[in-house]
Amino acid sequence: MKYACLILLLIVGTTVSCKKKSWGADLPPSDLTLKADVKTDNSGTVIFKATAKNATNFEFDFGNGVFQLEPSGEVTYKYPASGNYNVKVTAKNATSLTAVKTMQISVTVQMALIWSDEFNTPGAPDPAKWSYNIGTGSNGWGNNESQFYTDRPENVSISNGTLKITARKESFSGSSYTSARILTQNKFSFKYGRIEARAKLPAGVGTWPAIWMLGANINTVSWPACGEIDIMEHIGSQLNKIYGTLHYPVFFGGNAVGGSVTVPNVTTEFKVYSAEWNASTIRFFVDGVPFFTFNNTSALPFNQNFFIIMNVAMGGNFGGTIDPAFNNATMEVDYIRVYQ
Numbered sequence: 025m026k027y028a029c030l031i032l033l034l035i036v037g038t039t040v041s042c043k044k045k046s047w048g049a050d051l052p053p054s055d056l057t058l059k060a061d062v063k064t065d066n067s068g069t070v071i072f073k074a075t076a077k078n079a080t081n082f083e084f085d086f087g088n089g090v091f092q093l094e095p096s097g098e099v100t101y102k103y104p105a106s107g108n109y110n111v112k113v114t115a116k117n118a119t120s121l122t123a124v125k126t127m128q129i130s131v132t133v134q135m136a137l138i139w140s141d142e143f144n145t146p147g148a149p150d151p152a153k154w155s156y157n158i159g160t161g162s163n164g165w166g167n168n169e170s171q172f173y174t175d176r177p178e179n180v181s182i183s184n185g186t187l188k189i190t191a192r193k194e195s196f197s198g199s200s201y202t203s204a205r206i207l208t209q210n211k212f213s214f215k216y217g218r219i220e221a222r223a224k225l226p227a228g229v230g231t232w233p234a235i236w237m238l239g240a241n242i243n244t245v246s247w248p249a250c251g252e253i254d255i256m257e258h259i260g261s262q263l264n265k266i267y268g269t270l271h272y273p274v275f276f277g278g279n280a281v282g283g284s285v286t287v288p289n290v291t292t293e294f295k296v297y298s299a300e301w302n303a304s305t306i307r308f309f310v311d312g313v314p315f316f317t318f319n320n321t322s323a324l325p326f327n328q329n330f331f332i333i334m335n336v337a338m339g340g341n342f343g344g345t346i347d348p349a350f351n352n353a354t355m356e357v358d359y360i361r362v363y364q
Contacts, residue, residue: 053079053115053123060111060127066134068103072111076123079115087111087129088304089321103131104216104364105302135363139212142359143187149180149206156180157205160198161340165247169232169340172199180204187357191231191336193350201346205335213240213329217364219255220298220309221334226353227291230346231260232337233355235297237330248276251325253306256297260353261344264290268299268308268316272325277341283308283316294358303327332360 056076063069074082074097082097087109092099103109108130115123141153156175161168171191173179179202180189191203221235234257239250252271259265269282287295287310298309306318306326320326336355339346 050119050121051078051117052121053077053117056113056115056123056125058111058113058125058127060129062129062131066132068105068131068133069100070103070129070131071098071100072113073098074113074115074125076115078117078121079123080118081116083114083116085112085114088302090303103133105300106131106133107305135218138214138217138362138364140359140361141187142185143182143357144185146183147181148175148177149182149187153208153211154206155209155211157207157335167337167340167342169337169343170199170230170346171201171203171336171338172196173205173335174202175204176202178202180206185358187334188354189233189334189336189357190352190354191226191338192352201338203336203338205333205337207331207333209238209240209331211331213331214362214364215327215329216302217362218298218300219332219360219362220296221255221360222294222296222358223256224292224294224356225258225290226336226355227260227263228347228350228353229260230339230343230350231258231353232340232343233258233335234337235332235334235357235360237332239325240329240331245325248272249325251328251330252276252280253299253301253326253330254282255299255308256310257342258290259343260347264288266290266297266310266315270306270318270326281318285310285313285315287311294356301326332362334360 053076059073061071081095084092084099086101110128112126157173160172189204193201196202225233236254238252242250248271254269257267265284265286267284269280271280275281296311300307306320307314308316337343
């Protein structure tokens with residue numbers, strides 16, 4: 025009888041002990057704190073530290089589309105761009121009960137120049153930096169335009185400190201106009217940062233100058249799956265209206281996503297056209313003034329390397345009807361620079 029009672033007590037004690045352990049595991053995280061040490065060296069580095077009772081893991085949302093799990097609650101993250109970020113940490117226990125804490129931080133990032141062309145050497149564009157698309161839109165990269173792209177000095181050259189891309193009315197290889205389209209494909213590409221070009225745009229109804237980028241994987245996935253970032257587009261029939269546009273699956277061509285701004289004297293004065301690009305946003309500027317912001321996400325093709333293109337098209341789907349009196353017009357580029 026004594027042994028039976030002892031066994032019964034052991035069973036009861038074990039059951040109670042198990043129940044207490046189960047109750048403890050089901051307690052949600054509590055007393056959650058979040059601290060941020062923003063470094064003042066303009067590197068974008070922030071050290072986050074989260075603590076909580078009953079927590080086994082912490083998920084950090086850095087406010088720019090980037091997430092990270094960290095069991096210790098302490099993580100160092102380097103932001104790629106300046107900005108104000110809404111940071112969220114989610115504390116989780118063993119059974120996925122959660123607690124959430126948010127805070128806003130301000131980060132300053134000093135970018136460094138990683139690539140540029142100042143166009144100070146007369147002659148043809150630097151072959152170490154630029155190549156050419158030759159031909160017409162029938163090659164698969166046109167928009168029903170009217171020009172034939174060449175590498176002739178009549179259409180593209182450097183003189184007096186600027187690159188000059190000139191569209192001309194002339195009969196050439198079956199086309200009624202010539203121009204040039206230069207690109208850094210297989211020579212330079214980059215992911216995230218700021219790109220800016222100081223340029224004076226061509227005048228004339230039917231002209232369509234552009235400074236833009238394509239995903240470096242275009243030969244593998246084709247367009248628009250590779251993504252397209254149009255830093256600056258202008259058409260002569262809408263004088264002084266500057267477009268910044270994104271093309272990607274579902275939203276491309278006439279259904280692309282973008283914004284525009286009217287800026288005076290773009291064909292008579294140099295303006296700085298730029299885009300700032302990171303994992304959370306792509307922002308478009310003229311002379312440092314933003315005019316369109318696009319929300320980037322990990323599901324979009326704008327999180328890979330892109331290469332640069334500059335060209336002057338004639339007519340086409342966007343350029344429209346060409347003025348019969350058009351003779352020639354030039355886009356001058358003082359410099360193009362990339363910062364990270």
